[in-house]
Amino acid sequence: MTFSATRPARVGIIGTGNIFDRYVNGMARYPRLRLTGCADLDHARTLKAAADHGIRAYASVDALLGDPGVDIVVNITPPLAHAAVSAQALRAGKHVYVEKPVAATVAEAAPLTALARECGVLFGSAPDTFLxxxxxxxxxxxxxxxxxxxxxxxxxxxxxxxxxxxxxxxxxxxxxxxxxxxxxxxxxxxxxxxxxxxxxxxxxxxxxxxxxxxxxxxxxxxxxxxxxxxxxxxxxxxxxxxxxxxxxxxxxxxxxxxxxxxxxxxxxxxxxxxxxxxxxxxxxxxxxxxxxxxxxxxxxSGPLDMDVQMLRGAGVDDLAGAVDGAPHRASxxxxxxxxxxxxxxxxxxxxxxxxxxxxxxxxxxxxxx
Ligand SMILES: NC(=O)c1ccc[n+]([C@@H]2O[C@H](COP(=O)([O-])OP(=O)(O)OC[C@H]3O[C@@H](n4cnc5c(N)ncnc54)[C@H](O)[C@@H]3O)[C@@H](O)[C@H]2O)c1
Known part of the structure; x- marks a missing residue:
């Protein structure tokens, strides 16, 4: 499946905490990406984040992962949740981009790249600033x-x-x-x-x-x-x-x-x-x-002030590009x-x-x- 030739990649975000707005605003700079909705363990946060940005509030992480209208999952939960949430999303057949660190420990991270290959999806991770x-x-x-x-x-x-x-x-x-x-x-x-x-x-x-x-x-x-x-x-x-x-x-x-x-x-x-x-x-x-x-x-990408330099999304676009056949850099x-x-x-x-x-x-x- 390629994205850019036919339609944008549809992105669902898991985790609506401190960095969430910077992903939403940052991803808006990439025509290849379209944000569809979000989910968080804390449903009140999901509702607020979705209302703030006019996107869908999923009832749960399972509901987001079960939506065939999501191609890429962006996992911006805290580090201790990275491995479990990424594994669940990979198993659901989604391409996944996770914030850094890729997992809290090497032991937790080790099975994930093989899991992505087994599931036939791509797995990317922050940081993306080296792009x-x-x-x-x-x-x-x-x-x-x-x-x-x-x-x-x-x-x-x-x-x-x-x-x-x-x-x-x-x-x-x-x-x-x-x-x-x-x-x-x-x-x-x-x-x-x-x-x-x-x-x-x-x-x-x-x-x-x-x-x-x-x-x-x-x-x-x-x-x-x-x-x-x-x-x-x-x-x-x-x-x-x-x-x-x-x-x-x-x-x-x-x-x-x-x-x-x-x-x-x-x-x-x-x-x-x-x-x-x-x-x-x-x-x-x-x-x-x-x-x-x-x-x-x-x-x-813009002025040197932190509001611009802290915008995220380049790595998600890199992942979408890799699905389309470009080199996967933030892997x-x-x-x-x-x-x-x-x-x-x-x-x-x-x-x-x-x-x-x-x-x-x-x-x-x-x-x-
Ligand atoms: N805050 C920043 O400026 C910043 C910058 C770059 C990267 N990051 C990275 O982004 C990630 C998130 O950071 P943050 O500052 O937004 O954290 P945060 O604690 O503000 O938000 C995390 C959110 O994830 C939710 N969550 C926790 N476990 C979950 C689970 N299992 N399923 C679904 N939702 C779950 C929490 O309810 C919370 O709303 C971290 O890996 C962090 O290192 C943060």
Missing amino acids: GSAAQTARKALDDGLIGQPVGVTAFVTHSKAETWHPNPGFLFAPGGGPGLDLGPYYLTSLVNLIGPIATVSGLSRIGAPVREVTSPGRTVESIEVTTPTHAAAVIGFSSGVIGSLQMSFDVWNHHLPFIEVYGTDGTLTIPDPNGFDGDVRLRGNREEQWRTLPPVFPP AELAFHVLEALEAVETSSGSRQVVELTSTAERPAARTQ
């Missing part, structure tokens, strides 16, 4: 050899300060969250897109501040007890021989470090926040006096490899051993438009 103009401009610079052979990378996963803006951020400080599984996927996915697959991981992690005060407007909790590591440092060994140093922290509130830098034999590339699509990619050759901003390989296979690397930081911290990854992932096809 944007910044990551693709950096990718082209590397592919064109502008910094020579990459030798090392630095990535610094910063604090999202969710205590100050998310009404119920508890899941971000519990297993399945933390800087590693909440924001780490944006950084490691971007790095796999640039450098290729990861072979080994070693790291140390800990809980920093054990209780977080929630100050967000409209909050439904006043404080959070932290039950997952919030500060980690890791050494990432890429299969190509590139060595990465990765810091991930919900304890560092202010800093001067870059988001991602790639160091090559001929120069350095500095890359903006991989939690957004666009921004300046800057390069400085080893013997150049100044940094220069590279022209983007295609126009940015669950890629997300699984990234999850395995992030979980390995914890494993290594516990065992004090270097972890060799069992999975790999191809660099996704580069985008030129």
Whole structure:
């Protein structure tokens, strides 16, 4: 079945929480996608979300999955529900796109890609920001050899300060969250897109501040007890021989470090926040006096303010395109490899051993438009 030739892909969303509006507004930018309806465990939320956007409110998740008028399910439930909801949707014969992490653990995620193949459907996963103009401009610079052979990378996963803006951020400080599984996927996915697959991981992690005060407007909790590591440092060994140093922290509130830098034999590339699509990619050759901003390989998705950069939908369009025969870039296979690397930081911290990854992932096809 192809979509774009005959009709748009019909999308149903499961989970109508904080990120829901950004999916609805973001997906509206893609003519290939048409949002049909939504479902949530909390039916009052389903009704409000559906009324806000003039879409169908399904009575339950089962009702949405039983509708033959839904082609793609977007799973934006919290991480601990990702695997079960995705599995149910795949078994219902739907193509599925799930928010990051692809599942809360490697063990939960492992059967899902095979399940998708058995069910004859495609399975995609966030993040999708590496499809944007910044990551693709950096990718082209590397592919064109502008910094020579990459030798090392630095990535610094910063604090999202969710205590100050998310009404119920508890899941971000519990297993399945933390800087590693909440924001780490944006950084490691971007790095796999640039450098290729990861072979080994070693790291140390800990809980920093054990209780977080929630100050967000409209909050439904006043404080959070932290039950997952919030500060980690890791050494990432890429299969190509590139060595990465990765810091991930919900304890560092202010800093001067870059988001991602790639160091090559001929120069350095500095890359903006991989939690957004666009921004300046800057390069400085080893013997150049100044940094220069590279022209983007295609126009940015919009202004650099967070309201635009946080819009979602590119990965759902990528999935619909893959059903139509285009390369599947934001694939669950890629997300699984990234999850395995992030979980390995914890494993290594516990065992004090270097972890060799069992999975790999191809660099996704580069985008030129
Ligand atoms: N909030 C953000 O800015 C943001 C940004 C990027 C990605 N994400 C990701 O999106 C996902 C959702 O985040 P959120 O902030 O919207 O969470 P949220 O807690 O605000 O909303 C989750 C919704 O899912 C519903 N839900 C829970 N279990 C369910 C189940 N089994 N079946 C159906 N509905 C269920 C809840 O009732 C809730 O309405 C997470 O994976 C998160 O990492 C969030």
